[in-house]
Amino acid sequence: MEVPMISGRGLAHTGGTLDKLESIPNFQVTNFKQSDMNQMLRDVGCFIIGQSGNLVPADKKLYAVRDITATVNSIPLITSSIMSKKAAESLDALVLDVKCGKAAFMQDFSSSKQLAEKMVNAGSSLGMKMVALITQMDNPIGRAIGNAIEVAESLQCLQGNGDPDLLELVYALGSHLMAASGHVKSIEEGESKLKSVLDDGSALEKFKDMVIAQGVKPSLAQRLVDVDLTDIDNIWSVLDKSENVTDIKTTAGGYVSEIDAISLAVVAKELGAGREEEGAPIDHTVGLRLYVSRGSHIKEGK
DSSP states (O other): OOEEEEEOOOOTTSOOHHHHHTTSTTOOOSOOOHHHHHHHHHHTSEEEEEOBTTBSHHHHHHHHHTTTTTOTTOHHHHHHHHHHHHHHTTOSEEEEEEEESTTSSSOSHHHHHHHHHHHHHHHHHTTOEEEEEEEEOSSOSSSEEESHHHHHHHHHHHTTOSOHHHHHHHHHHHHHHHHHTTSSSSHHHHHHHHHHHHHTSHHHHHHHHHHHHTTOOHHHHHHHHHSOTTSHHHHHHHHOOOSOOOOOOOSSOEEOOOOOHHHHHHHHIIIIISOSSTTOOOOTTOEEEOSOOTTOEEOTTO
């Protein structure tokens, strides 16, 4: 099963996949020839790269100006951006994770459903087997917000140690993709296989192979898989962790009813995890780490 991925950078308050991956020193996302991409698919089975001058070039230009033209949440532009990249990948099957909620571009179910339908119709017309899941984005998914820290959390997840709600999303998307592409006969079988490759470490090894193929030194890639993955700080430190850390504690005890994902995303962006204008640098060390989730009981001062 070959999984090519053409991704983008951050838009508005959202983090970009490419920005996050570039927190791994020497990870390359551009300037790949067609022969390079084909070789990575043969050798590794996957890659994650960005648009370029000869790879969905129109999307590269449109993507860059959506922030400054107030068109980030335009359904036609979102559809054309995502589906042009998928068409360039010549996919047989595609599973879409369409976010819905206060921290998503589509903040209500109706607009999320409309976006999902537009993308499914576009993909189906191109011969792809399409599935779209509409998933909640009011509260943060997982416990990390930022660039390097989210890569660290992803590495945890690749060994089956991720936050439960993050793993739930991974299992849902992955099992639907395996079923749509004909690699399993049911969603349940797909989820079982995913759990197996996460638990036995083979998914983490595949990630190591991918980052090496995209320019990361083998010694660093090995450190990323050898570090103690039970504590996100260990992985975060291998990448690039800020030396300035502030603990924010509660002033009252009780239960956590909600965590405002949009507010946290905006704070992270303003601290440097995102960019205010095209081409601005990203501070990969900036990150927020959550020690509680919805429903958690906390004591005063903790």
